[in-house]
Amino acid sequence: MGEIKEKAWDKSLEISILERWKNSKKFEFNEDSKKEIYSIDTPPPYVNTPIHIGHATTYSIMDMIARYRRQKGYEVLFPLGLDRNGIPIETAAEKRFGVSLIGIPREKAIEYCKKILEESSESSIDSFYRLGISFNSFEKGDRPGQIYYTDSEEYRILTQNTFIDLWNKGLIIKAQRINNYCPGCRTTLADSDIEYKNLDSTFNHIIFKCKETGENLIIATTRPELICSTQMIIFNPEDERYRHLEGKTAILPIYNREVPIKAHPQASIDKGTGLVMMSSFGDLSDIRFFRDENLEPIIAIGIDGRMNENAGFLKGLKMREAREKIIEKLKEEGLLIKQEKILHKTPICERSGDEIEFIGMEEFYLKQLDFIDELRRISEEMNFYDKSSKKILDDWIDSLTTDWPISRRRIYATEIPVWYCKKCGEVIVPKEKGRYYQPWKEDPSIEKCPKCGSTEFIGDTRVFDTWFDSSISPLYITKYSYDDDFFKKAYPVSLRPQGKEIVRTWLYYSILRCYHQTGKPPFKDVWIHHHILDPNGMKMSKSLGNVIDPHKILEKYGAEPFRLWAVIEGNLDKGDFSCSYERIEGAGKTINKLWNVARFVSILNRNLDESVKPEFNELDNWIMHEINEIVEYADKCFFEYDFHNPATTLKNFLWESFASNYLEMVKARAYNGDKRFSKEEQQGALATLNYVLQRILQIFYPIIPIITTKLFLTIYEKDPADLEFPKYEEIKNKLSTEDIVELNSEVWKYKNEHGIKLKENVKRLSINNKFKCIEEDIRSLHHPESIEYTEEEKIEVE
């Protein structure tokens, strides 16, 4: 038994515990353990950006999950992965070194990316350490539980292996399709890479001619540069104004090409002039329209983002320039009769912010539309926390309309392991798995083309979409294709914790990819968290400049007030909540209260006498009963990833029931300075204090592990990490919390109103006879000259 010396908890005390964890390797994953595995597929944070408050919060909660599961006897797999592939790394390198990675030798470009990765130092790892996150390891390596990089050879090999599998199963298609294309990143994008933004645009009213009647047809469009690729003019079938045009022909201005006019419900009567030019392609709806109507697209924008020969005099211009030029020309010729400013929901690239174009290109696709029913079925097998989050996934699956384009014309990512025969164009995918392929700089491992016998090949220069990598993290951490025995034990992964905003990417793609590889769902449980907002309830974003750096919070308050705040403030799987410095500070008060309660108990423990058998009274039974109710409640909630409600309950218990009421009433008995109590009664008080305190510390341990470890080690010389989660014990009690609180409150109120000091006497106390069993405790706290017991519930003080 040790005694707590420091008068208050201070964040400087955190370091010794953090060091202890680091040095003891306590949380390392033991592959040989006989325990059931509980695995967590942590979201790999991007390495070149420091973690923000949302990361700090959600990783803290993941840590609570991991620690609780260890208390419950699981072997917990809790690795940290770092995402190091993709466009953000390239962009960072371009910015840092002032170069464009496109157009320079690829080796050089990769070198720049590696340099920026080295420089980015992994400050996030230090933040996780300071938050007390109990990852299995803080060292990089290939053993289960160690830190992994998504750009490591092992990870990239796994990505390529899965591609080879998919290719062999016929699930990869190479096809020329219309794609989302980002002119800034110069690559094809999936629908999930796109967001919509309200941008200013101009509605241009332009004169077309009807060939048969010679009348002017006024058409409003935001994309005049696409007149050259227009293949049809439509109006709504209900639109009286244009019904006579059905089946007639329109003549495009400037280009003088003839296109049919047709009634079609996609045109709405009250938009623009009611006449719409259908171009290839102004937006996604056009793509569907051309497909449905069997129209031949005229592609006018090239992969360099410039107009091509189909645009005639606009050839070579960028889209914006072309728009200006054609507007000028239309004005000159008197064909532009009106311009109005509108806000237009414009598809833009999530990464670069450039406006998306729709361009036909040959890309690799992973089939997904054929599997939608299966994906829905295996999604049913996973438990969602909170349940309502599953709808985000269902909605996304329902809205899929195309297969997943997985090839990107970029540099720093996993290479697509494909070569082409120079002579006949045959696609060559390597047979051998387990090697890292870089087709842009090496030859395939075959001598000659199986089709034409040619010996000359050309490697594909493209890479995979970053999600094609990160979607197999559940396979990687369970050593899929590297260690079959381990994989069998560890897959499916127990938990996927992730943000709601990447349900359509990370979660969805993980389900798709793992389904293709294993036929099974990747996870047992999915915990979807919402967002931490700024103090004004606004989304935090770099552009708004309202991002709160967790380093500042850690420096000011330390990890523990922050961690407690993260679960007290709200239920992150039920909704967003705001970050607030005052509340974090407020949580610090509870940390300090816990410290002092424990300190007080540790001081009272000087009176402990193991040789005396403790005798418990109804006050002791009451508080022991109460803490056991919380043990049971917390166990149930923690199991379902709810830390908020038990933390709130336990916090109130600590302040009210335990500190303000039980401790105050039992002080005299625990000291027993004037020997009013028997030795057995005194030991009953001390045993109860320690019983309750240990349980409080153990329930709080997953949430605030640093202070609870410190206290437990000092007072009880045990590490709570080595202890099981406390078991519920049934303790019969006669008195309730309401009884005790009401009694004390009435007396305190009376004394307060009558200017009587707390240790002074009151004349008479009239209380229900149920309190008789704790008479001495009541006497020693309130000092009544006489006590009357009645049948009434009413409490009277005089």
Next chain:
RNA sequence: GGGCCUGUGGUCUAGUGGCUAUGACAUCGCCCUUACAAGGCGAAGGUCCCCAGUUCGAAUCUGGGCGGGCCCACCA
């Protein structure tokens, strides 16, 4: 345009049919009480967004309206 969520004292929040609506922060008053003044006790503060309905009874259920948020979508 569609879907989901949401509206409770100054601020945040609990509360899915029942006594006088929970708690925290902030405010005010009193108090050094053998741990904690980063504490204790107490007080003040609310038309539970609005309207209508169901019910003996509505913050809670239903319909409508207003406000806020998020996601999705083919508006030229």
